[in-house]
Amino acid sequence: MFFVDTLEFEGLGNRSYLAGGRTAAVAIDPPRDVDRVVTAAARRGVRIAYVVETHVHNDYVTGGLELARISGARYLVPADAAVSFARTPVADGDTVAVDEDLVLRAVATPGHTPHHTSYVLAESGRDVAAFTGGSLLIGTVGRPDLVEPRLTERLARAQHASARRLADELADEVPVLPTHGFGSFCSSAQAEGDATTIGAERRTNAALTKDVDAFVAELLAGLEDVPAYYAHMAPANAAGPAPVDLTPPRPADAEELARRLAAGEWVVDLRNRVAFAAGHLAGSFNFEGAGKLATYLAWLIPWGKPVTLLAETPEQVADAQRELVRVGIDRPAAAATGTPEQWVRAGEELRSFPRATFADLAAVPEKERQDLVVLDVRRGSERAGAYIEGSVHVPIHELHGRVGEVPPGVVWVHCAGGMRAAIAASLLDAAGRQVVAVDDGFDAAAPAGLPLVHPEPADRDQQDGDDPAR
CATH class of the missing domain: 3.40.250.10 (Rhodanese-like domain)
Incomplete structure (x- = not known):
């Protein structure tokens, strides 16, 4: 009997998998801290026979090379991926025997990257799991714009074809087990739910319900900012990441x-x-x-x-x-x-700032509002839905370099739920600004009596122009 263990990494919105049988297993898209995978294998009492990558990742540093080294496993990487380390290249249709009656099959699914490869696990000839990496996700697909701008539309069309290939080749009951899509910025959209099947995706996923032109237009229109650190991930993965050192840092007084x-x-x-x-x-x-x-x-x-x-x-x-x-x-x-x-030297004082709700903001007396700045640090796509009238917009990922653009006055900073507002408040506080962190959900703004602006489509285009990437 086969098993599939899921390793969740909520901070990155990703998952890795360990799948196998009675004696051996394969690790799919392992994390940098490989001890989690080793522990999962030990718990199952299996050896890691194979480590596989669906693609050269853009959003995190892989532990695949190190896991293969310490476990003695064969390291399978798509043949067309340009990497500078020894590995077993994998092409469309290649198979490996993971354990008795368990076979892993490579399926070329370009789109998230040109070389992207999914893997289908079969038990006694019956497909039992599809590890889809950044191809077919829950309700969406992996974004196609992380490799090269000139390839984006071509890769978007490839995503449509790859999703349809998986749906055509696999039965409805086969579980779809993606790496991205649980809050990851590698996903082209965020969907609800944490489990799906080929049949469920066939009914709801735009890649499987819309023609290619409509799908591509919708996909490209929804792309947002790419986190800046992504630029460093693929090169690190292609070079072959070094082992990690998780020993405690040196203490500082x-x-x-x-x-x-x-x-x-x-x-x-x-x-x-x-x-x-x-x-x-x-x-x-x-x-x-x-x-x-x-x-x-x-x-x-x-x-x-x-x-x-x-x-x-x-x-x-x-x-x-x-x-x-x-x-x-x-x-x-x-x-x-x-x-x-x-953490402070003798004679020095700690800093602090107030937290508030949208109701508190609405209750500020009119005469005090002239010395008040409402700063919205959400993404452009969020602000395009609605924003507080008169608010200033600087997305959180741009704020550190644009603090000087925030108008003078007491800054009431908000996001959609409070976490990003707290980051922004700390950046502003460190810059010497007087700040109030709005620790509240944005859906409370209108009930509190704050006037909201709901942009028309033309205005939304301008919002996106101001904030072209996520």
Whole structure:
């Protein structure tokens, strides 16, 4: 009897898989921290016979090369992927025997990348799982614009053909097990649900319900900004990532933290946004360890800038390290744990700022509103649905370089739910601005009495023009 174990990586919106039988297994699109896969195999009592990649990933650093090395597994990579390490090239139709009665078949599914390959697991000749990587996702497909702008439309058309090939070749009951699509920016759209089948996708996925021209037009119109750190992921994966070092960072005292801040390095407070707002080290930035730490920190930080982590416990630092190595931020420069009072030098005071709701914003007296700035840090596509009248728009991923563009006054900063607003508030606070973090869902703005603008289609085009990428 076969098994499929799912390894979830919520911070990146991705999944990896371990699939096999009684004695052997295959790892699909493994994470950088390969110990999770090794542990899953040990729990099953199987050896890892194969490690496979669906494509050269653009959103995270793979652990495939290292996992193959330490396990002795054969490393299968699409033949057309340009990589600089030894591997077993895989072409359309190639098969390998994973275990008794278990065969893995390669299916060329270009679109997310030109070389993208899906893998179908068959037991005794019956297809039982389709590992679709960045091809057919839950309710959508992987975005086609991460390789080369001139290839985007061609790859979008290839996505349509690849999704249809999978639907034509596989039975309705075959589970679809993608790598991307659970909040990943590699997905061309976000869909609800965390499980699907070929039959379910056949009924609902635009790639399978619309003709190619309509599908491509819709797909290309919905593409948003690409996280800046993506530019570094594919080259790292093509070169062959080095093993990770998850040993604890060197501890930093208050004097060292002050020196690093003075040098312009990033000191990142991993505590929750409520605790950070109540009291924090001046100049530090708040990226909640329990949020999308890797995605947003890697997106905003100047690549290669040293980062020091602050947390309440060593375990929180360790969790953050594990998240960050997945996006190529390999070693924190230092770390400090405890309370913010321990992170400031004698005689220095902590910074703080208020948190509020949209109802609080609506209740600000009219005479005080002239000295108030409402800053919207959502993406352009979010703002195109509705925004607070008179608000200023700077997407969160652009704010660090555009703080000087925020008009003078007390800045009430909001996003869609509070997490990005907290990051933005910390950036503004570090720049010396007086800030209020709106920790509230945007759907509460209208009921609170705040006037909203609902852009007409022409206005929405302008919004997208102001914010051309996610």
